[in-house]
Amino acid sequence: MTAMIETVGLTCRFGGVVAVDNVSLKIEEGELRCLIGPNGAGKTSLFKCLSGQVQPSGGRVLMKGREISRFHPHEIARMGMAIKMQVPSVFNGLSVHENVWLAAARLHRGKALEAIVDETLSAVGFRSAEAREKRADELSHAHRQWIELAMLAACKPAIALLDEPAAGMTQDEMLRTVELIKTINRSTTILVVEHDLEFISLLARKVTVLHQGKIFVEDTMSNISNNAAVREIYLGKQWRMAQ
Amino acid sequence: MNYAGMNAGSLTFTASLVVVALGGPSVLDTFQVLQLSAYSSLALGVVGLAFVWGILGILSLGHAAFFGIGAYAYAILSIAQGESTFAVAAAILAPSVLAVCLGYFLFYGRVGDVYLSVITLCVSLILFSFMNSTADVSYTLLSVPLGGFNGISAVPPLNWPGFVGDFLTPEATFSLCFLLLAAVYLALQFLRGTRLGRIMASVRENERRCELLGYDPRWLKLVGFVISAAIAGLAGALFTANTGYVGPTVFDLGQSSQFILWAIAGGMGTLSGAIIASFMLQFLASFIGTSQLFNTSLVFGTVIIFFVYALPNGIVPSLQGLLRKLSRLARRQRRRPEVIGDSIKSTP
């Protein structure tokens, strides 16, 4: 079976900086993979390479066995990849409803479209008409993240890339986000980047650790948490505190 | 829902344009009919710009290029053929073709922001230089001399399609111009509300996000750009048919900036505002020019500066704001205790 997404020796350079260095990653259909690593580990750059926002300097990206390294972002999106960016990227000047409508409108028309929008908005808690008419830039950070998740869900993607979906959230909000992601995962392969290790431990089965643009280790969550090298060299103090 | 599409306001505005179109000739004298016809054709030019700028966020500093090509296409073909139907069609088609080429070059080359503005300006200025240098009799198109700086004069007015020489009276031309203005306005307003229009608006808001949702912003921009160019070409044809003259100044910086400033004065993102502002400012400039005030530039400049002070958001949004404030005031006086209930809770 071909992997949902596969990178072969993917490398991404900005000037003299190598942000992604010879990364070979394979994510199977239906998987919920977590990607962790400190700031500057290359997680966001990897996402940009995968989604076509940045052209890789070397290596290949395959989606369902098809090479997509030179594709435009909208072409990749049409193949079924959706992304939630690190900084919430929504249509600030448009209403909550319009945001999700735009996401769903590519695949649906008419009544089906409205039904999808309604269903997705309800799933993230925007039930009243009033809440749906608010402009996106009037919302809190957490709510905008949910809007972006809702947009992602409304696309019904084959694979979703989530860049720090729980950043800046309270405990309650974070737990709710975990539920949302699990719901999405029922029909969608997910690759998620996060700092919050509690969040990761609630979600993940398999974790990839990225360090200085390279894959440092790839294992199950429990093995990662017991990996001395990761703990001492890389996760350090932060890890012990979380334990 | 709050989509900037068809609503009561835009229907009222369309209706009032239609009323002017049909009722105007019986109320106005011939001079006013001729003057307003010319004004309306420039107003039509600005609508396309207001659309592509306000909805898609493309600031074309060289909008006059499309207007001018339409104007020249009409002048040349209507003289060469003695019939205006095909000339009008060509005036729409020729700028559209240029817009396709230019738009492909710009949008698919990822030129954005002010850089795009300057390229469009350059195109317009190149046309300006070129047309100015066609004074020599050897520059002819379809045996019509381009005329250089002096331009092409005695361009025939519109005729009834198919009836060569059966010219429209000034009154009929007036009605036609205003009906076309109303139709284009309504069509654009309708487009804004459609699926395509709403996706276009998302390009302006966040191009990257739009792309990541699977839409191709390059294509959407190209479509909008070509629509605006086609409208500008039609406007150029109507303007030339109204005034009987076209010269290279249709391509100059002054013409382009006039379109832009009318769009700004009307209020960004509103189409009706651009129309209203263009009529107001044209009338103002014309009025100051005959009223023997101190110095036309000085007075006009002062008026514009004051205008920015008084209505910083443009005419229509400022008026809407005022109306909203007034109605809120009236409502508050009527049912003061309920005000607290109006405030919106911040949780979704």
Add this chain to the structure above:
Amino acid sequence: MMNISRRNLIKTGAVGVLAAGVSPMLSATSVFAQGETVAVGSLHDLTGGTDVYGVPSHACMKMAIAEINAAGGLLGKQIELKTYDGQSDIKKFPQYAQQAALQDKVVMLQGAITGASREATRPVLRRYKVPFVYGTIYEGGLCETNAISVNTGSDQQAIPLLDWSFKNLGKKVFYIGADYNAPRNIGIWTNHLANQNGGTVVGEEYYPLDVTDFSTAIAKIQAAKPDYVHSCLVGGPHMAFYRQWAAAGMLKKIPIVSVVFGGGNEHMVLTPEETDGIIVAYNYFEEIDTPANRDFLARADKTMGASRPYINGIAIGGYTGPMIWAEAVKRAGSFDYAALMDALKTDIEWAGPSGKMVLEAKTRSTIQDMHIMQVENRKWKLLETQSQVRPFDFGGACDLLANPRNTEILVPKV
């Protein structure tokens, strides 16, 4: 193109339709005779890029109207001057011409100095039967019954000036002009006259109107080594040429002749070090030493005030235009359009500050004296006068008595 369009218009009965369309206005215009005043329009650029030509012409026109009124008016009526500021925006011209004809019901309109504004205005006035008085020097070849040209075409200036130059300055000329119709026409004349005088044109260059850096032009001229330069550079930006020419020390080495220099009062804006010695040809300059001119200037000082603009060969048309038109109206005995057009079928003679002028019936252009003169310390010094220079009739192509329907601008073909 004009031929074709005209043929089509006639063929298809367009003229009839147009006439029918405007008939209410025609009846309206004939009401003027009952009023106490008649209106006359001035449509000049009073602001914007070309106001330097428009403002003095308008001031002269105002003076002429004031003098006509002071002398008891015309046919017993006072003349009211309606002023329209073209704002150096061509779009305004047809609109104001319509306003003048239809709303203000003027019996004559003068102005539209630049070629483009003239071409935009002329058809409108023709359509609404308002006589158009054209008061400026221009490229020549205006040949239309409705257009009365009281100043000179480029032929009337270029022929005396270049004949004189080939005789006195040398046989090799470099022609440099602004890139539009009038300078292109004058370029044709330059080539033609070089042929006739056994001279050669060693270079011919046209510059867009907004060019301000002439270093390449000056280098080109120096490389071509002409005996003299014929300049037809026009407008504010092009003044830079004379400054850069003088700064390069060329003014004293190669003489410049021009039929447009001084039209924007360049000889006053620029310094004597930059202009002394430049030779031009005009029908009028303030320094003409005749009693008629001295009297005219004294009156100008009085009506326009001490800070009045210098009256040059362009501005004088603002004065002579209404005066010659008034002569024609007196001959017609009426402000009626048809009567005036009839009156113009014979030559109209009038003597002004620049001497005798004859409005020729055949061309509706004016026979007048031409003066070749030179800048000397911001003033003009007369070199030679050629009396009563006729407008070129393009080998008989311009004969409005034989062919009154012509509206075409004739271009010299050499």
Add this chain to the structure above:
Amino acid sequence: MDQVLVTAIAIATGIATLVLISLGLAVIFGMMRIINFAHGEFIMLGAYATVLSTNAGMNLWIAMLVIAPAFVALVGLGCERLLIRRYYGNLTTTMLLTWGLSLFLVGSVTALFGNTTRGIAAPLGSVTFGNYSVSVYQLFLIAFAALLVLGAALFLTRTRFGLIARGTMQNPAMASTLGIDPGRVYAATFAVGAGLSGLAGGLLAPVSGVLPNMGASYVAKAFVTVIAGGSSVLVGTTGAAFMFGPIEAIVSLISTPVIGQASLLAAAILLLRLMPMGLSAGFRRST
């Protein structure tokens, strides 16, 4: 040989003129993202200040190099404080506003001084190279433009104000957290930009027609140069001038001036197509 030299001087003059007329706009546009439609009128005011003060008996060099920039900087400061200040970040309103300002300035100058003003001649005389003679003032303009670019570069990189200005333009919020008042930096920058335009006007006064409308002939070219230059004020603008100046001069020399002008604009189009963020962005990417 002398022909090559004269051609080189003509090209250098083209570059110098572009640099002079663009620098003020580059500062205002490049640093503050304001499309200043009144840029040409700032140049015009500089020329008028020079001509009028020289005619009043002032030494030409002082008039040109001190009075003109100082006067226009003051005018710029006044405009900034009274008008522009309220509308920072609003590209469209500032466009409308500066358009009004441009008409207002042309109108005021015409009303005050008429449309004919006695100019001043270029000083310094001429030098001869073989068959050609060239204005010394032209050579001075070239040298001065070079010095100006150098001076501005040093000012922006080596002085406290230069650093603060660059920082504020990059990130106003960050600058204000560092205790810098962005309002004052904006005002000062606007004044400096206006002053540079005034200086250009002063320097060009002896070699151009000084009229109320003279600004119009500079503004489009200045815009093309500045925007094609891209976000880096100095490197971009100078680089663009070095590209466009020779193109226009050489094409004008071998064909016609119209084609020369058109090729300048075409070069700008091509440049922006190849480097969609302007020349300086292209530089940065390649290094």
